[in-house]
Amino acid sequence: MADRSFLAWPFFDDKHRALAAELESWTEREIAPHEHDEHDVDGLTKRFVARLGEGGWLRHAVPAPYGGHHDKLDVRSLCLIRETLARTSGLADFAFAMQGLGSASIALYGSEALKQRYLPPVCAGTHLAAFALSEPEGGSDVAALRCAARRDGDEFVIDGRKTWISNGGIAGHYVLFARTGEAPGAKGLSAFVVDADAPGLRIAERIQVIAPHPLATLAFESCRIPATNLIGRPGDGFKIAMATLDIFRSTVGAASLGFARRALDEAVRFVSRREVFGKMLGEYQATQMRLADMATEIDAAALLIYRAAWTKDCVADRVTREAAMAKMYATEAAQRVIDSAVQLFGGMGVVSGVPVERLYREIRALRIYEGTTEIQKLIIASQVVAQGEKP
């Protein structure tokens, strides 16, 4: 049984504690039977989204007027949901997270008409969402992105490519960031909603990765969308992307925390059953020290994640520094925790399909997507320096 003592921390209300308990038993019933299923990830992702919609969990991914639970997204709930789902299934966590990441820019900055059109079906789980920011030339330097959108009467015409797009190929819409040229760099980008069936949008390539999930490169070739699909004002694209990532970066940390907790649980169970040189593996001090490091890193990650989430929910609109710290530390720590679990398992740890082997593959991408560890360090440093320069 995973450690749930953190739920007593003052970051949470009783409604968060109830949410965690309820989701835990729902996940056991609805998700756990598919835990080892890595075939037909498109079909399984769609089924998970539908099931999360039916179960009401996607009501945490959109705001209240459009079917959601909270007036604005509650980051602590998002983190608890991602952590709980990730303990059982990386793909179920992915399915949940993308509904939020692929719709939050609309919820935060979209027109009323865009919100009315896209958010209710995202919440119901009948329409899959995606977030298209990264490009083949790079994903870290957002201000340099090249995909271009030019106004033509009542439409925008989009040309360029996006890659590493989660849900690419199965999404109903893409939140797209493109250069509109109001100014050089960061101030010349805008955000749009592009329907999957927009003329001129094609899936250029499906990408296979070590922990399978739907992923694609998108090609926009004179792709036409209505001008009313602009999210926010022209030139605000960079800020919209960053504000969206400010919410979801903490939740990436939460998913990695779920992976790490599962790895620790698996390790504890294993060392109390595995006998070596006449004693249980868990009776050796070397093992105990390793378990102590794993548990401490997990608690440190949880503190950073729920500090960032609570700050966003209760204290400050901008949590760039807190979210970057949470994402960086939690994903890096989870990689170490999972690696330790694999080491304790020995040969059994690298057998295809055993939970720690799966976790070892699943954690790796989280240190890269939604801002690499190196980018998080740059963000943290710039915030620290800016703070230090204040009189």
Ligand code: COS
């Ligand atoms: N919320 C709101 N506004 C923000 C913001 C945030 N979190 N972060 C930056 N901005 C604003 C800044 O305030 C600045 O506006 P002003 O000039 O009016 O002050 C503007 O946006 C530009 O910011 P900055 O100068 O910091 O831009 P940089 O180009 O230096 O930013 C980083 C560089 C690395 C921080 C950014 O490109 C980034 O986060 N990259 C990683 C993106 C990513 O996660 N990619 C993975 C793909 S998504 S799966």
